[in-house]
Amino acid sequence: MIFEKALGLFRRHGFEVTTMRDIARAAKVATGAAYYYFPSKEAIVSAYYDEVQRLHVAKVREELAGKEGAAERLASVLHSKLEILKEDRKFLGALFRYSSEAGHPLSVFGKGTETQRKQSMAVFGEALAGTEISEELKELLSWGIWLAHLGMILYFIHDESEAQSRTHRLVDRFADMLGGLVELTNSALVRPFVKPFQVKMLETLREAGWSEER
């Protein structure tokens, strides 16, 4: 109840201007009650992102069926995400608010977001299923797409074009390019040149701890 009311207010007016008192009032409880269910205002955002993730996984499962090429599948996955977020641009920025704070539960690279991050990357890996690429490359690409998808959301937040068409066009182009890139790496001619980069990049990621362990 508190969650729904909060979300409604965030959507309508934005994250900053909505006070915990507003939320409590909307839910017809005392201010303190909200804190019984959510330890902080930002925890509501955290719960929201869990929800988004859940919806995305479900939506992707639905929409990916029958889609074939890497480009088409990737585009589908990204458009899906935007579809889910489309009413929420007003407060989406709050998601990134603590993304850079080391040790913070919403930190992009932190422990607290690890599950979501992995799940998210798995979804992007799903988009590449059926494509003829090595597991290694898939891992690399999943990570890259996840990162790019953060950029996409950032762009989406700032995109004032009608129905955020610019972001959607960007997604199409990006998916296209990536599809082309995958084909390119599969070309016998180019592969020997590109392979060392893949290997190096993957090594770097591993060492950096952005992939697998850490």
Add this chain to the structure above:
Amino acid sequence: MIFEKALGLFRRHGFEVTTMRDIARAAKVATGAAYYYFPSKEAIVSAYYDEVQRLHVAKVREELAGKEGAAERLASVLHSKLEILKEDRKFLGALFRYSSEAGHPLSVFGKGTETQRKQSMAVFGEALAGTEISEELKELLSWGIWLAHLGMILYFIHDESEAQSRTHRLVDRFADMLGGLVELTNSALVRPFVKPFQVKMLETLREAGWSEER
């Protein structure tokens, strides 16, 4: 005076825990006085970033002289930045705090940070000077490096290794890879395959408004 005291406290204790009252007390003025010079706490961070940028430009001008290869030059530019930031990891996260808020003066892609962004990208372009690449590719790479450098700072914030050696190693690897990539695109054999991607990517960036106008 207020700026110096604030920075000292931020460095020592972090951004959150340092209150405006602390800062004012340290500078031996009333709380309100701080607001005469800085419209908000976050404006101090903004001023800090201006300073960092200034220092970086100066340092790069110095250190780039005599360095030749793209990889070496790029590494130098990035290590320089880390060198400048090294005492400030504790509160660097505050820089990103409002980076995703549309319309906010510290927003990554916003108008308010445009000058800094362009200047920053120009510095990275500088690193590529002397390299045999087209103006177009240089533009594309400058943008990409700028973006990667944001990632670097994010990683740096989280890097608890001795003297942040992991981040420095990451920079070396990244510079290496990029140097190799530049060479690769100059190879007559590969260029025809890679060229269409460059063109498409640049088009996309232009359309997205991350490059040139907007």
Add this chain to the structure above:
DNA sequence: GCTATAATTTGAACATGTTCAATATTGAAG
């Protein structure tokens, strides 16, 4: 030196996120 204007400084007041001791409600055990 005097006055008027501008620049600076003050600290109380305000809004909002958060905490917490006190109170009320619920639900299981007897």
Add this chain to the structure above:
DNA sequence: CTTCAATATTGAACATGTTCAAATTATAGC
């Protein structure tokens, strides 16, 4: 039905970023 512990709710109090009217100090023109 009573008791009692767990659960839920309340609202006042607190900390901190920020505002602002009032007071003070500096500066320029005479």
